Amino acid sequence: DAGVIQSPRHEVTEMGQEVTLRCKPISGHDYLFWYRQTMMRGLELLIYFNNNVPIDDSGMPEDRFSAKMPNASFSTLKIQPSEPRDSAVYFCASSPGGTGSGAQYFGPGTRLLVL
Amino acid sequence: AQSVTQPDIHITVSEGASLELRCNYSYGATPYLFWYVQSPGQGLQLLLKYFSGDTLVQGIKGFEAEFKRSQSSFNLRKPSVHWSDAAEYFCAVGLYGGYNKLIFGAGTRLAVHP
Numbered sequence: 001d002a003g004v005i006q007s008p009r010h011e012v013t014e015m016g017q018e019v020t021l022r023c024k025p026i027s028g029h030d031y032l033f034w035y036r037q038t039m040m041r042g043l044e045l046l047i048y049f050n051n052n053v054p055i056d057d058s059g060m061p062e063d064r065f066s067a068k069m070p071n072a073s074f075s076t077l078k079i080q081p082s083e084p085r086d087s088a089v090y091f092c093a094s095s096p097g098g099t100g101s102g103a104q105y106f107g108p109g110t111r112l113l114v115l
Numbered sequence: 116a117q118s119v120t121q122p123d124i125h126i127t128v129s130e131g132a133s134l135e136l137r138c139n140y141s142y143g144a145t146p147y148l149f150w151y152v153q154s155p156g157q158g159l160q161l162l163l164k165y166f167s168g169d170t171l172v173q174g175i176k177g178f179e180a181e182f183k184r185s186q187s188s189f190n191l192r193k194p195s196v197h198w199s200d201a202a203e204y205f206c207a208v209g210l211y212g213g214y215n216k217l218i219f220g221a222g223t224r225l226a227v228h229p
Binding site for chain 2: 004056106
């Protein structure tokens, strides 16, 4: 299996621009998670989906952030407009459903720099 | 509230020495516990997990962890550290089984001296 795939791996943009991060989860996994990692705040869960439906978006910082999962193999995290404080590494992770599993498998991350 | 504490921000060990990374959690129900490792510029890789049963769990890369309910701890150990183990290590507790929410500790950065 190819694992969780994220693109782009690096993104540099200017304040006010729209940024779209992409994620392809592991095939067959029912759960998809978006995290943000910064030095100051560590790893933060932004939102997660179950069977393509958003379940908990309480970690999304503000209305500038939005996430979608149009099908089981693709999700996007969009920031519009971007701000310098959004600079971070954004991880996507997926997890199989059912009992007894629970482990989340992470992608390599997208390193975002907003100038 | 649920939380995970990793008391050591930085640890330095010599290659070949033993290692123990500490993790304490606060969670009212039976915990699902995980250790992840993150190498520089990489995503998080699952080392091992505990759901139930034997409290000593074996993982990849020669790591093991022991769940101690009385101490609310899930410490990670390795008998002999290799230079390639230098990385950041995260302990996490899973809510409702872990496949919906993980609460991560702040991480412990491990340096290995030759």
